[in-house]
Each structure stands twice: as C-alpha cells, then as structure tokens.
Amino acid sequence: xxxxxxxxxxxxxxxxxxxxxxxxxxxxxxxxxxxxxxxxxxxxxxxxxxxxxxxxxxxxxxxxxxxxxxxxxxxxxxxxxxxxxxxxxxxxxxxxxxxxxxxxxxxxxxxxxxxxxxxxxxxxxxxxxxxxxxxxxxxxxxxxxxxxxxxxxxxxxxxxxxxxxxxxxxxxxxxxxxxxxxxxxxxxxxxxxxxxxxxxxxxxxxxxxxxxxxxxxxxxxxxxxxxxxxxxxxxxxxxxxxxxxxxxxxxxxxxxxxxxxxxxxxxxxxxxxxxxxxxxxxxxxxxxxxxxxxxxxxxxxxxxxxxxxxxxxxxxxxxxxxxxxxxxxxxxxxxxxxxxxxxxxxxxxxxxxxxxxxxxxxxxxxxxxxxxxxxxxxxxxxxxxxxxxxxxxxxxxxxxxxxxxxxxxxxxxxxxxxxxxxxxxxxxxxxxxxxxxxxxxxxxxxxxxxxxx
Ligand SMILES: Cc1ncc(COP(=O)(O)O)c(C=O)c1O
Numbered sequence: 001x002x003x004x005x006x007x008x009x010x011x012x013x014x015x016x017x018x019x020x021x022x023x024x025x026x027x028x029x030x031x032x033x034x035x036x037x038x039x040x041x042x043x044x045x046x047x048x049x050x051x052x053x054x055x056x057x058x059x060x061x062x063x064x065x066x067x068x069x070x071x072x073x074x075x076x077x078x079x080x081x082x083x084x085x086x087x088x089x090x091x092x093x094x095x096x097x098x099x100x101x102x103x104x105x106x107x108x109x110x111x112x113x114x115x116x117x118x119x120x121x122x123x124x125x126x127x128x129x130x131x132x133x134x135x136x137x138x139x140x141x142x143x144x145x146x147x148x149x150x151x152x153x154x155x156x157x158x159x160x161x162x163x164x165x166x167x168x169x170x171x172x173x174x175x176x177x178x179x180x181x182x183x184x185x186x187x188x189x190x191x192x193x194x195x196x197x198x199x200x201x202x203x204x205x206x207x208x209x210x211x212x213x214x215x216x217x218x219x220x221x222x223x224x225x226x227x228x229x230x231x232x233x234x235x236x237x238x239x240x241x242x243x244x245x246x247x248x249x250x251x252x253x254x255x256x257x258x259x260x261x262x263x264x265x266x267x268x269x270x271x272x273x274x275x276x277x278x279x280x281x282x283x284x285x286x287x288x289x290x291x292x293x294x295x296x297x298x299x300x301x302x303x304x305x306x307x308x309x310x311x312x313x314x315x316x317x318x319x320x321x322x323x324x325x326x327x328x329x330x331x332x333x334x335x336x337x338x339x340x341x342x343x344x345x346x347x348x349x350x351x352x353x354x355x356x357x358x359x360x361x362x363x364x365x366x367x368x369x370x371x372x373x374x375x376x377x378x379x380x381x382x383x384x385x386x387x388x389x390x391x392x393x394x395x396x397x398x399x400x401x402x403x404x405x406x407x408x409x410x411x412x413x414x415x416x417x418x419x420x421x422x423x424x425x426x427x428x429x430x431x432x433x434x435x436x437x438x439x440x441x442x443x444x445x446x447x448x449x450x451x452x453x
Contacts, residue, residue, distance in 0.1 A: 067342035075355030087118030089189035120151035190225035199232025220245035224275035285393035304378035326352030
C-alpha cells in the first residue's frame with residue numbers, strides 16, 4: 001500500500017495541544033498564509049491557538065432569555081466550516097481500513113455544500129481526485145470554493161431538499177470500482193467525529209458559564225453528524241435535552257413534511273442512517289424566512305438593534321460569525337430555552353457550522369424579494385424573530401411510541417439503499433452506538449502507526 005497521507009487522530013482534533021509541538025506550530029503558521037498546505041489537516045479542531053473552544057455567548061439583549069446561549073463557531077475550521085472534520089474522518093478511516101488507496105481511487109462527496117467543500121479541500125490536501133455531487137441550485141459561493149480546491153462538480157437538479165437525488169447519483173457512480181464515496185449520511189466516522197470532538201468541545205465550552213452544565217443541545221440536522229455531540233453531552237449531563245431542528249417548510253422528522261426551503265445544509269428530507277434517534281428528545285421547527293431575515297439583522301441591523309437596546313459593540317462582535325443554518329440553530333436554542341423554562345444558571349449549546357462568507361448572495365436575494373428593508377423594518381423583524389419567539393411547533397419525541405415514527409422514517413429512507421431491517425433494528429440498541437463510538441481508540445492507534453511508516 002502507498003504511504004497514507006498524514007493527519008491528526010481524533011484525540012489530536014479534540015486536544016490539539018497533544019499534537020507534536022513542531023507540527024502544531026507549523027500548522028498554526030500556515031493557517032493564515034497557505035490554505036492549501038497539507039499541514040492544515042492539523043487545524044481541524046474547534047480550538048484556537050490557545051486551545052480554547054471557539055465560541056460566543058449571545059448577548060441577552062438579543063436573546064431575551066435568562067439562560068445562556070452558547071454558540072460553537074465553525075467558520076475557522078480549514079475550508080470555512082466544521083464539515084471538514086467528518087470529511088477528513090471518513091477519508092482517513094477509509095485509508096486505515098485499506099478501502100481507499102492513493103493514486104487508485106477517486107473520492108465522491110455527495111453533499112449540499114459544506115461537506116462537499118470539505119471533501120474537495122481534504123482531497124486536495126491528501127492528494128486524491130474528488131467529484132462533488134450536489135444540487136444545482138445552492139449558493140454560488142459554494143460552487144466557487146469547490147472549483148477553487150480543484151474538485152469536479154456533478155450537479156443534480158434542485159435545492160437543499162433534493163439531496164436524495166445526490167444519493168441516487170452517488171449510488172450509480174459507485175458502481176465504477178475506481179470510485180469511493182464518503183457517504184456522510186451513512187458512515188460512522190461522521191458520528192465519531194461529532195460525538196467525540198464536537199461533543200467534548202461543547203462540554204469544555206460551558207466551563208465557567210452558568211452552572212457549568214448543558215441543559216439543552218440544539219442542532220438542525222443535515223447528515224445529523226453534529227447531533228451526535230448530543231450523545232456525549234447526555235453522558236456527561238444526563239438531564240440534557242437534545243433537540244433536532246427542522247425548517248417548518250420541510251419537517252420530515254416531525255411530521256413527514258417534504259417541502260422546499262431556504263436553509264442550506266439542513267432539512268434533507270430524511271432520517272439519516274447515522275442519526276441516533278434514541279437520544280433525540282424534541283424536534284422543533286423554525287421558519288426558513290426567519291433564519292434568512294435573522295441573518296440580515298445580524299449582518300446589517302446594528303442600528304435597528306441599537307434602537308432596541310442591543311449595544312452596538314455586542315452586535316459588531318456577532319457580524320460574520322453565522323450562516324443561515326447558524327441563525328436557525330440560534331433561534332431554536334432561544335425557543336427551547338423558553339419552552340424548557342431555563343434560568344440564568346442554565347446553558348443551551350448550539351453550533352454555527354459556517355460563517356457569513358458563503359451567504360452574501362442569499363441576502364442579495366432577500367433584498368430582491370422584499371419591498372423595503374429600512375431600519376424600521378429590521379426593528380419589526382428583530383422583535384418578531386428574536387424577541388417574541390413562540391413555543392409553537394415543538395414535538396416531544398421522548399415517548400417510545402412517538403420515537404417509533406423516527407425509526408420508521410429511517411426504514412423508509414434506507415431499506416431502498418440495501419440496508420437490511422436487521423441492521424436498522426440493531427440501531428435500536430444503545431450498545432450499537434457505544435460500540436461504534438469505541439472505535440475512536442482503534443482508529444487513533446492506527447492513524448498514529450500509519451503516520452510513522
Ligand atoms: C451550513 C450547514 N449547516 C448545518 C449542517 C448540518 O450539519 P450536520 O450534517 O452535521 O447535521 C450542514 C451540513 O452540511 C451545513 O452545511
């Protein structure tokens with residue numbers, strides 16, 4: 001077997017201070033200066049150069065809830081979103097298992113954007129050809145980045161909610177033995193990365209805030225990888241509630257809904273294979289237009305927010321940190337803080353997968369669609385969207401009978417792709433997830449061994 005390109009272990013991604021110091025130092029240097037340097041693999045982490053989790057605690061003047069809303073920030077991962085983590089984990093596990101060989105295999109990345117960008121980027125760093133399969137109607141910024149990283153695009157018709165078409169196309173392309181798919185909806189490295197790296201980073205992020213525990217973890221699933229952090233959070237804080245968010249317009253988990261929507265990266269019309277529904281307590285719905293308008297308010301609404309009592313320096317600190325799904329997560333976090341009646345000691349954690357850099361076109365489109373966006377309009381929106389979030393459209397999935405709906409959705413989605421009922425049933429046992437999670441140690445060991453060859 002050819003030499004496997006080097007990269008970090010799961011432990012090093014969680015605790016970058018354990019990376020050999022010379023490599024860590026060089027990785028930090030190239031982060032700002034040389035985006036395509038393979039050493040950037042060692043920058044796949046939630047932590048900054050001081051080994052602190054990149055996060056922001058939202059101003060209460062904006063959230064109008066007594067609980068602390070803490071957002072983990074994904075935009076400073078290499079390639080601009082945390083999805084590069086699962087992309088790397090899936091590729092390196094494939095290398096370790098001997099399923100993916102350099103020079104021999106082309107990598108397929110089915111995605112609605114950020115995972116595809118992550119795959120294109122990782123493949124560039126690790127020397128693989130990549131084909132990104134995604135819908136043809138996503139934000140322009142996404143395609144530009146993928147091309148910049150040198151991957152080919154294979155576009156399927158539609159938008160976010162037509163992701164199943166990308167899976168079908170991948171299924172076809174996989175018949176060529178040269179191709180290997182990094183199937184984020186199906187493969188467990190995505191689960192392992194987020195449970196281990198994101199989950200433990202979230203647990204660290206709340207240290208010193210409120211009661212230092214997590215009362216609620218909120219994430220809008222695309223692949224549901226990020227939601228796996230909830231499994232680890234529940235281990236540390238058994239009282240924690242894990243909440244999956246969906247666009248109101250495409251509420252597949254909550255009600256079987258399957259509409260088009262504007263929140264790129266989430267609401268993919270399925271219960272993904274890697275989604276551990278045992279730990280999903282609630283599903284809550286957010287209107288897609290609220291997420292888009294909320295982003296407009298954060299980006300351009302400093303004056304409106306100041307008139308509503310949010311200090312300008314606090315608004316300025318938020319600018320650029322979120323994309324549309326990040327705002328959706330924030331709205332969901334505030335909604336749940338109200339619904340769960342959380343107080344000043346309580347922490348709600350969520351994530352911003354990426355930053356604003358890939359959404360200017362989305363705000364341009366909003367401006368085109370709206371008659372006027374003056375300060376008085378932004379003030380009205382801010383009141384409606386942030387201050388007066390309703391407790392409507394929250395579905396309680398804790399009851400085993402209700403949970404059954406999620407298992408059935410998963411069967412509907414995955415039996416057609418060749419997974420057996422027995423395999424899907426094995427996911428009803430918590431042991432299934434523990435065993436998958438335990439493989440982190442095995443892969444860490446293997447990555448280290450292969451790195452030294
Ligand atoms: C912008 C954005 N938000 C949210 C998500 C959902 O994250 P996950 O796939 O971990 O559920 C994605 C996934 O691609 C994304 O690109």
